[in-house]
Amino acid sequence: MERRAAQLRWERHTQRPLLALAVAFALAYAVPIVDGSAGRTVTSLCTVVEWTVWGAFAVDYLMRLALTPRRRDFVRTHWPDLCAVVLPVLQPLRLLRLVSTLLLVGRRARMAPQIRLTTYVVGSVIGLLMFGSLAVLSVERDSPNGNIRTLGDAVWWSFTTMTTVGYGDHAPTTGLGRMIAVGLMLSGIALLGVVTANIAAWFISRFEKDDVEERRQTEAIAALAEEVRLLRAEVARLAAERQEQPR
Amino acid sequence: MERRAAQLRWERHTQRPLLALAVAFALAYAVPIVDGSAGRTVTSLCTVVEWTVWGAFAVDYLMRLALTPRRRDFVRTHWPDLCAVVLPVLQPLRLLRLVSTLLLVGRRARMAPQIRLTTYVVGSVIGLLMFGSLAVLSVERDSPNGNIRTLGDAVWWSFTTMTTVGYGDHAPTTGLGRMIAVGLMLSGIALLGVVTANIAAWFISRFEKDDVEERRQTEAIAALAEEVRLLRAEVARLAAERQEQPR
């Protein structure tokens, strides 16, 4: 039990520093893409920051694994975290590092107890839009037939993809770009589902008039209980009288 | 309490005049865009009307703020109203004035107690379609690569965007036009959510057969209560007899 408490304490204390590192990663990822003519120093600095952030999340995963009481269960239920930690070592691609870090940040965020599902979804959508735009831009800019060459076009394309509007004035042409696009499409469908479900749940909770019937039932049961209490008092009085009664 | 009543009275009395002003704003906004060759007199008259309507809503905001019992809460929960009042002063752009006034009209409309959510959503969608078309037309008409040059094309584009169909035969090319497009897309997703949720809530309210079970419960409780009432009467009769009984 003590170890479980230590794990929770670790998770609470590391929450804010990890969030700050996530922001640092976002900047380090964005700078070389937005500023296409960034020098070599800047680019390698950014790479260092990216690896550092990934490393911090890997350490966080290992610490939580060390502190958890049931290690086997932890590994089994947190297998995406494990993948996200291991993958960048196997294939040190920039995009993979992005996906890994996003996954690790997202899974840590979902763990935070004070976050509500809607906030989580909105945050994910904004994050996916931002990083989807950057990733597509970095992939498509150098493609010979590509038509996403500025940050503006990339953001615009991300929006038309995620809302499933899909004008087709800009569309990825490379395999990697299309994989990013599929990710955006699927998260767009999920977003639409969450929005609709939120509204539907709110509607239905207002439609529910069963409350009235149930409250009436509760009142009826309470009245009945009062009646029985009175009856029992009466019988008790009767019994007491009998005792006292001269025979 | 008196102040709260004054606030409600103000809101009720100003409802109709503000609606009339909103219609005036719509006309003043539409005229210079639809009639591209409108003279300078007409254009400046329209600008005056726009500022007047915005001013009236600003006064309405200030009056409600003055009348509300808890000013700090009012400012905090009505921060979009505050933004809508302040922004056109900082940046006197036409589009910003439109967004501000739409926001103010929408938030006042939501306050009206007799309006139902579905009416509100349908009204918002029609308003967004109308103003989205006009705004895109005014922005894209002068863009060198623009392909939205007539009111018909703008309305058609608005519909294909809001329903997320997105043929791509017309699409905005400027940054401002794309921001308007994103607004239309997001409201289209919200519209789809509301339509689906409405139908789902209606379906589910028809599916609910719990009522039968609950009504049977209520009846069972009522029968039980009657039984206990009879029992208590019997015991009371018994007790009374005993009292009378010659000893």
Next chain:
Amino acid sequence: MERRAAQLRWERHTQRPLLALAVAFALAYAVPIVDGSAGRTVTSLCTVVEWTVWGAFAVDYLMRLALTPRRRDFVRTHWPDLCAVVLPVLQPLRLLRLVSTLLLVGRRARMAPQIRLTTYVVGSVIGLLMFGSLAVLSVERDSPNGNIRTLGDAVWWSFTTMTTVGYGDHAPTTGLGRMIAVGLMLSGIALLGVVTANIAAWFISRFEKDDVEERRQTEAIAALAEEVRLLRAEVARLAAERQEQPR
């Protein structure tokens, strides 16, 4: 009350003949569009059939109006029927006749008691797809910039529009064609809403485990009632004994 019965009898007896007329209308509408080189005799025969079917539905409306007990209410709640009856007289356009007849058929179909909502929606969607394709084809075929020139393209375009996919390889270019497209888009959104709502309602009805709790409650109430019944029998026996008791 007798008149209300007469109205219901009329509606029941005319249901099948009107359905047959609707099919005749569909054929009469389709033939001149599909067979572009149809002779004048065929075309004018089709026009006659169209007017006859519209006339039959107009007579049906008038008969129902004559038989209804509360005429004012009937006119008020059936205003779309009235529009559909009156409009083709004012503007004898072919498309308007189509819209009017579709509206009349749809409203009569919704009245049939044995039809379920899902059947109604699926029927409407198929009808809209079919007539949307034909109407767009007839409108766009003669447009100079049109790109919907064969029945195959028209049907394909209808599907891409109604499912909100919107590739944009075919899109209407005339005002009328775009109005038909908007109709298809909106009904596509409604279709999506109905599909989602149907699945959601089915899911939720399976999720509801309240039944268990409620059934337990009902059983508890029944057991309680049995207990009280036994108690009352005991008290009654006690009272009876007392009566018999030699004093």
Next chain:
Amino acid sequence: MERRAAQLRWERHTQRPLLALAVAFALAYAVPIVDGSAGRTVTSLCTVVEWTVWGAFAVDYLMRLALTPRRRDFVRTHWPDLCAVVLPVLQPLRLLRLVSTLLLVGRRARMAPQIRLTTYVVGSVIGLLMFGSLAVLSVERDSPNGNIRTLGDAVWWSFTTMTTVGYGDHAPTTGLGRMIAVGLMLSGIALLGVVTANIAAWFISRFEKDDVEERRQTEAIAALAEEVRLLRAEVARLAAERQEQPR
């Protein structure tokens, strides 16, 4: 009853072998399309495998029909299976064989008791994406105006179609290709519905706070029952005392 048990035993025992055959079919269908330059031997081998798998499913259908206690009901409720068995005999087209086998596999899979709806839907979507891509590729590759000529393009197009994004950079041009596209679109809408409904049902089950009220009711009823039990004991004691009482 014995026959029903035999049918269930058959279905349980054949489940795994049929799944293996389905995978074999997938490979046999994919190879000649992916490897466009496959020799005649490979192609005819694949055709043999396809016919064998279809034959195995046909035998499975006939066995289940032979084992079922109510044959007429089985044929009526399993009419899509019958179509899927008969159609490839009438029209030995490759695409028809694919549709038939997919239908038979899907219907057998739905019968498996341990499968949950969400798993079934996700499986169907992946299967449809895979086979939709292959089928469109085989149909469109030889079309003169076709723009889907590589497997990558076909998969990409399938995703943009199923998510209803529809960029329009690739779109089928032949009648058959468009029929496949319509199938993908409709299943995409169904997928969206299932995703939304799943989220909505989950939301609503969390929103339901009726449990609290009901649990309170259950507790109240239990307390009441206890009260009545005590009362009955009191009355019983009273009656017993009376019996013992010296007269």
